[in-house]
Amino acid sequence: MRKFSLLLAAVFLVLGVQAQTARLQIIHNSPSPTVDIWVNGQKLLDGFAFREATEFLEVPAGVELEVGVAVSPSSDPSEIIATFPVTLLENVTHVAIANGVVGNPNTPFGIELYAGWKTAPLDPNGTELLVIHGSPDAPAVDVAARGIGDIVTDLAFNDIVGATVNGAFQLPAIDVTLDISPAGSDAVVASFQAPLSALAGTTAVVFASGYLGQDPGFGLFVALPNGDVLPLSALTTSRLQIIHNSPEPTVDIWVNNQPFLTGVDFRTATPFVDVPGNTDLEIGIAPSPSSDPSDIIYTLPANLLAGETFVAMAAGVVGNMNTPFGISVFAAGREVAADPANVDLLVFHGSPDAPAVDVRARNVGTLIPNLAFNSFTADYLSVPADRYILDIAAAGTDPIVASFEADLSGIAGASAVVFASGYLGQDPSFGLFAALADGQIVPLPAIQAASVQIIHNSPSPTVDIWVNDQPFLTDFAFRDATPFVEVPAGVTLNIGIAVSPSTSPSDIIATFPVTLTNGENYQVIANGVVGNMMTPFNLEVLSMARLRAVEDDEVDIIAFHGSPDAPAVDIAARNVVDLVTNLSFAEAQGYLSVPADRYILDISAAGTDPIVASFEADLSGLAGQSATVVASGYLGQDPAFGLFAVLADGTVVPLPGIEAASVQIIHNSPSPTVDIWVNDQPFLTDFAFRDATPFVEVPAGVTLNIGIAVSPSSSPSDIIATFPVTLTNGENYQVIANGVVGNMMTPFNLEVLSMARLRAVEDDEVDIIAFHGSPDAPAVDIAARNVVDLVIDLSFAEAQGYLSVPADRYILDISAAGTDPIVASFEADLSVLAGQSATVVASGYLGQDPAFGLFAVLADGTVVPLPAIQAARLQIIHNSPSPTVDIWVNDQPFLTDVAFRDATPFVEVPAGVTLNVGVAPSPSSSPNDIIATFPVDLVNGETYIAMAHGIVGDMTTPFDIAIFDQAREAATNPANVDLLVFHGSPNAPTVDVTVGSVQTPVVDNLDYGTFQGYLSVPAGAYELNITPANDNSNNLFTYNADVTSLASGAATVFASGFLGQSPEFGLWVALADGTTFPLSPITSTLNPVLGELAVWPNPVTDVLTLTSQAGADTRVTMTLMDMLGRPIQSQNLIVGPAAGVQQMDVRSLQTGIYYLQLQPEGGAPSTLTVIKQ
Structure with a gap:
């Protein structure tokens, strides 16, 4: 610097x-x-x-x-x-x-x-x-x-x-x-x-x-x-360890044609040594002794990153095409563990004839899945420095094929390469070996072992346990247990029982030979009574025992019946699950995994309901563990009956007996906030009107004096009313504070409902019960609209039993008992409550505050007000031969792109208010596009069909909406089909409808634009004839109406389209789900002389063609008549095999409906309907 x-x-x-x-x-x-x-x-x-x-x-x-x-x-x-x-x-x-x-x-x-x-x-x-x-x-x-x-x-x-x-x-x-x-x-x-x-x-x-x-x-x-x-x-250097795991002779190792290591034996390893890094190396293998690079039989080119640590494993067989000799290099070797408290293990599969394997640490978990030959694990496994049994199984299978002891307890902080070596079927034989960082090779000893826990559940004196005449366990008392310990497997263990203290095998009073399977976990339960012929002393051996739970947040429990004088029993975790059913003496039933929580275990004689004993099992602190629940002792003498939980570490926990019931308290008295006292002790404070508690446990089998005091209260002297209650062990109750303090007609009381449910019987349903708690309301009926009657004639302070319904949305309609008018409706959205229960409480006053309402009380104490609702059901059918339309309601979009002859399903719409139904050509973007508006007032609880019909701009048959106010979504008789008929063909006259050959009309004088009430008919196939209203002998049209598949349903049959122009006349059907389809017309008739007659085309524009299946040529008069039966034109002709087809020119006729009458010589006439376009 x-x-x-x-x-x-x-x-x-x-x-x-x-x-x-x-x-x-x-x-x-x-x-x-x-x-x-x-x-x-x-x-x-x-x-x-x-x-x-x-x-x-x-x-x-x-x-x-x-x-x-x-x-x-x-x-x-x-x-x-x-x-x-x-x-x-x-x-x-x-x-x-x-x-x-x-x-x-x-x-x-x-x-x-x-x-x-x-x-x-x-x-x-x-x-x-x-x-x-x-x-x-x-x-x-x-x-x-x-x-x-x-x-x-x-x-x-x-x-x-x-x-x-x-x-x-x-x-x-x-x-x-x-x-x-x-x-x-x-x-x-x-x-x-x-x-x-x-x-x-x-x-x-x-x-x-x-x-x-x-x-x-x-x-x-x-x-x-x-x-x-x-x-x-x-x-400049790398660290390298070489392990010789090829079952071949001793070898020499050469690097770049220079001797590197000599005399390297099978199953030996070098320590980690320095080698040149970032340098091209040619590693050669030669049989030892070798003297020249020409002796090399295998060469591996390598360039090792400087500063890194490598493990090179020689494996495979020279000259074998399936498992050839080679050197595998692992590029992230370790000389020490990453955590000084652990041991880091790298695992290599080097056994030439062994399949891919899973390696499991016994009672710990799978360490390595699906390790194939000549493969390392992806990385080191870091495990606590402890003793392990390594179980090897073919990949993806359960059976253990070999086990080895790996005692890592003394090498904390070290690393090792564990490698499978040798052959399954020849020498050198298969084994596991550990190569340490210093080059030391440690054979892992093969082992045959099982894990055993011994439980003393025989009501006898303290004993000593001998195994093969050797002391194994001394001073083993009744209701004691050992932890799981390892014992030899694959050999006979003679388990001897002697009264304690014992000094030699001669003190043994009973011997039980047992052979255990390698890798299995067992519980050996000393059970029964020495000298009793009915329940003799025995060692019960339970295989497939668990030392821990499968899931870390659960507890795995198994039940064992070890009470000599108790019958077969059922054991249930109260309000949760049945643990065992019909469990007999000396039997166990398989493990059940449950959340780590607190439970009450209820015991009943097998197949019966009464609870004979209950015990508290607090498993909340045992997440990830297993427990064996043992029924122990006598019903009628000492030592007394009890349940005991045995943990994997040998801890034995007595489960305390308990007498308890589950109670939910609901405050439905329109009174001030209260405090609740039980036996002069505070139980619940500041309990407001329409509040509820969750279900809580309270003592059963004793009198509970429930006191009510205005809140805040400070002592029992503030109690204004006391109610003694005695609850039954194991039952669920709801206690509803109801009525009015000081009112003689509906006095304040605690209503106690037994057999309450904390959840639904079925996971996809909701179980509901109704309670009438409105002081001034009469007895009522409550129905789930269009689904089911929930309660009938429910009086004040009464409840009616549970009803299980799918988790869905419902409208609850309330009527005075025995009457039809709906006085109030409420929306109950149960769609999110699958598997739960709910109590629907009628609460409040009809004529004063607090106002009447329905409230759903859930098992967790949540109180949900059910919103009042005014709603009707409506189906809209578009039967106006106009373009596709949009429907607006009160200037808001309601339905778009509704095509001619389309229908909606029945949907809920507001009732009790005016709905201005607007119709606009589609697509529409604002209320300004509406071309016609129809005000509609619907009644709460009713079901309607709105039929759009007529022609926009036509003064004779103008566009309109016909409303039918007693519509049905299902048939009144499940075997029938209910049919509503509507005349919606603008240019068709008043008509009747007949069925088959019977000329008595089932629909009489049906005018355009009108409905005729429901016909309830058996589900089947019918021929419907459309006739003039004044002449049922002349069929204008005949349709095939096959309603076989519509049993229990309801449908609207509507005449649609024009006579003589497009869209053509037809009968259409609208189902409750909005599906629409046309009925197939029948354009032929059967004549006794002429056979089947048919005309085509129909409708016709110019020439009408007649076909017949007459067996012989017959003279026939063919007359064309108008709708009043007046002849228009007539001709004589021959009908039969030689005559061919017959034709009539109708080009001069006006557009309309005509009748073609065929009168055979010497026979009865037949009439066909012809439409002229």
């Missing part, structure tokens, strides 16, 4: 330059002798050495400075050997670097100037680097921060570039390795340690300096803003 502030100030004073300034740092990077720097003939720097830098200083800006360089020492400007004109920018930070070689034409000496640098980064926690290529004989290069990425690319000699990461100039202030590669190449040729952590909050200039092929040698240097120049340490 060169300090020259005073000298610089003196020089510039002499120069007379003071007005404008810039900041400048000068770096000497020319491999030349020490120099002096002159500015405008004045010496500025004296004795400025190679690889020195100045600090950043204020210098003149905006004027040309002539910078001269002279070999030091110099005394006169005449000694300057090179001059460089420089003009600096005002208020800009500059870096000037002297680069190149004096006298070299390829890399001549010069001063490179960079403008726009800074002395502090934008991010105070990061750094920024300016990178300069100043090595005269080095090519263009890329510079990468190892582990981060390229920071500079294609940097040529004399280039000056700001370093970037992902396009940003900010670099993290961490220690990194800078790797230098020829531009565009991945090959690293030099590496340097860059301690950027010391540069947080500052900037630096990194410059390449010196020669590749001569002195001064190449290096990277950092110039700091204060002028300090720091050399970056070059990394």
Whole structure:
């Protein structure tokens, strides 16, 4: 670092330059002798050495400075050997670097100037680097921060570039390795340690300096803003450990045709050693002893990054095509653990004939899934320094094929490479081995072991346990348990029981042979009674035991029945889940995973409802653990019956017996805020009208004197009413404060509802119960509109049982009991309450404050006011043969793009207010586009159909909307279809509708623009005939109406279109969901003599053609009549196989409807309807 502030100030004073300034740092990077720097003939720097830098200083800006360089020492400007004109920018930070070689034409000496640098980064926690290529004989290069990425690319000699990461100039202030590669190449040729952590909050200039092929040698240097120049340490070596895991003879290792290691045996390893880094290496393997590179049988080219640590594993079989010999290199080796309390393990699969495997640490978890031959794990596993059993299974399978003991307890802070080695089916045999960083190889011993927990649940004296005539456990008392411990597997264990104290195997009173499976977890429960023939003493062995929960936030529990005189039982977690059903003595049922919470366990005789005992199980502190709940002791003698939770560590927790009920209190008395006292103790304060508690546990089986006091209350003397209540253990209750204090007709009382539900029976439904708590309201009926009757004849202070409904939105209609008129409606949106329960409470007064309303009380105490609503159901059908329209309501868009013969589904619309229904041609953009407006007043709770019909601008059949106010969305009889009929054909006369051959009309004298009430008919196929109103023998049209698939539905059948013009006349059907479709016309008829008769085309413009299926030629009189039955034209003709088709010219007829009567000789006539266009 060169300090020259005073000298610089003196020089510039002499120069007379003071007005404008810039900041400048000068770096000497020319491999030349020490120099002096002159500015405008004045010496500025004296004795400025190679690889020195100045600090950043204020210098003149905006004027040309002539910078001269002279070999030091110099005394006169005449000694300057090179001059460089420089003009600096005002208020800009500059870096000037002297680069190149004096006298070299390829890399001549010069001063490179960079403008726009800074002395502090934008991010105070990061750094920024300016990178300069100043090595005269080095090519263009890329510079990468190892582990981060390229920071500079294609940097040529004399280039000056700001370093970037992902396009940003900010670099993290961490220690990194800078790797230098020829531009565009991945090959690293030099590496340097860059301690950027010391540069947080500052900037630096990194410059390449010196020669590749001569002195001064190449290096990277950092110039700091204060002028300090720091050399970056070059990394020249890598660390390498070699492990020989190929089941071959001893080998020698050669590097670049030079001996490196000799006599390396199978399953041996080197320690980590230094090898050249950033250098092309050729690693050769030769059978030992070898004397010459020609003995090498395998070669691996390698270039190891300097400063990194590598593990090279020789594996596979020489000459085997399936698992050939090779060397696998892991590029992020460790010599010590990242955490000094742990051990870091790298795992390699090197067994040639073994499949891909899973490696599990027993009772801990899967360490490595699906590790294939010749593969390392992706990274090291960091595990606590402890003892483990490593279980190996074929990938994706459960059975353990081999187990090994890995005792890491004594090597905390170390690292190791665990490798599978050898063959499954031949020598050398399969095994696991650990290579430590010092080269030591540790075989992991194969092991056959199981984990066992022993529980003493036989109501007998304290015992000793012997295994194979050796003491195993002494002084083992009733209701004691061991933790899970490892015991041998795959061999017979003779477990002996002796009364304690025992001194020899001769004291054993019962022996039980047990053979355990390797890798399994067991519980062995001493159970039953010695000498009892009904429940004899035995060791119950439970396999598949769990030492912890599957999920970290749950508890896995299993129940065991060990009470000798208790029947089979059901155990339920109250209001949560059934844990076990029909559990008999000496049986267990599988694990159940439950949230870590507090539970009440209710026990009932199997298949019955009454709870015979209840116990509190507080599992809230056991998240991630497992527990075995053991029923223990006698019902009728000592030791008494109880439930005990046995944890995996051997802790036995007695579960306290409890008598409790769940209660929710609802304040529905329109009275002031109250306090609630129970047995003269405060229970609930500041309890306001229409508040509710969640369900809470309270004592059961004892009398609870519930006292009510006006809030605030301070002592039992403030209680104004007391209600004794005795609750049953295990039941759920709602206690509703109801009625009016001092009112004889509806007195204040606590209504106690038993069999309350905290949740729905089905997860996708909501269970609701209704309670009448309005003092001046009569008995009521409540219906979910168009769905179901919820309650019938519900009187004050009464509730009716739960009803389960889908989680959906409903309108609740209230009527005086037994009457139809709806007196109030409320919206109940239950769509978000799936799986929950709700109590709907009628609350408040009809005639005074607080006003009547419905409130939904949830199990958690939330009270939701149900909003009053005035709504009707409406379907709109567009049957006006006009263009597509938009519908506006009260000048707001309601429906867009409603086409002719389209319909909406039934939708809810406001009732009790005037709806101005406007119709506008589509597309419309504002109410100004409306061409017709119709005021409509709908009644709450009613269902309507609005039929748009008629012709815009036609005085005879003007556009209009017909309203039908008793519409149906479903049939009144589920086996039938309910059909509403509307005449909407503008130019059709009054008509009747008959069915099939029956001429009695089912629709009589239907005028244009009118409805005729619903017909309820069985679901089936019908022929509907349209006839003149005064002549049911003449069918104008016949349609096939197949409503077989519409059972239980309702539909509107509407006549649509014109007679004789487009759009043509037809019958259409609108379903409740908005679906519309036409009925198919039948244009033929069956005559007994002539067979099936048909005319075409129909409608007709010129010539009408008649076809017949008569079996023989028959004389026929064909008469065309008008709609009044008057003949217009007639002709005689022959109909039959030889006669061919017959035609009639109708071009002279006026447009309209006509009848074509066919009278066969000696037979009955038939009439067909013809439409003339």
